[in-house]
Amino acid sequence: MALQEKAADQRVSQHDVTSLAPVAALLGFDPVQFVKKMETEEQEDRAKMQKGFNSEMRSEAKRLKTFVTYDSFSSWTPQEMAAAGFYFTGIKSGVQCFCCSLVLFCNALKRLPIEDHKEFSPHCEFLLGTDVGNIAKYDIRVKNPESGVRGGKAKYQEEKARLETFQDWPFYAHGTSPRELSAAGFVFTVEFIEAQRV
Numbered sequence: 001m002a003l004q005e006k007a008a009d010q011r012v013s014q015h016d017v018t019s020l021a022p023v024a025a026l027l028g029f030d031p032v033q034f035v036k037k038m039e040t041e042e043q044e045d046r047a048k049m050q051k052g053f054n055s056e057m058r059s060e061a062k063r064l065k066t067f068v069t070y071d072s073f074s075s076w077t078p079q080e081m082a083a084a085g086f087y088f089t090g091i092k093s094g095v096q097c098f099c100c101s102l103v104l105f106c107n108a109l110k111r112l113p114i115e116d117h118k119e120f121s122p123h124c125e126f127l128l129g130t131d132v133g134n135i136a137k138y139d140i141r142v143k144n145p146e147s148g149v150r151g152g153k154a155k156y157q158e159e160k161a162r163l164e165t166f167q168d169w170p171f172y173a174h175g176t177s178p179r180e181l182s183a184a185g186f187v188f189t190v191e192f193i194e195a196q197r198v
């Protein structure tokens with residue numbers, strides 16, 4: 001997927017060194033060098049992290065839970081982080097987007113997580129509102145078993161017919177094979193709203 005390849009070589013600079021130059025004389029050491037060194041280390045840490053779409057972290061509630069052990073000195077809240085697609089990686093202060101795999105280090109975050117996400121990864125499909133399988137915290141999926149299978153069950157007695165229902169099987173579910181599911185008797189029930197003639 002193009003999305004994942006793009007994420008692999010991300011260079012993100014969260015630090016604004018130009019604002020530090022005047023401070024150098026006051027501090028007695030060069031903050032620009034200090035920040036550059038920090039940035040190099042962050043880049044190395046970024047390289048160690050998993051790249052690409054992280055299906056495991058599609059759930060906002062699950063992302064939120066990763067912040068349980070996180071000591072925050074920032075203005076953002078774990079709720080804002082999780083809603084913006086981020087989970088805590090456990091490596092320094094690094095948080096990562098489940099969709100575009102952007103890594104941010106929270107000690108350098110000055111704005112809301114969602115704003116930095118937009119700036120450093122404007123093409124993230126989660127931000128653009130594409131269906132990437134995000135499960136929002138308040139998503140409650142209720143299913144009525146009576147109307148679950150369109151056209152009735154008789155239509156899907158044959159495995160081939162069941163397999164055909166998986167045509168729109170979402171990409172984030174590809175870990176589960178439609179072939180195995182249809183062989184086991186499952187059909188894919190499309191969840192979007194359909195127009196019905198009365």
Ligand SMILES: [Zn+2]
Pocket residue numbers: 085097098099100101102117121124125126127
């Ligand atoms: Zn993203």
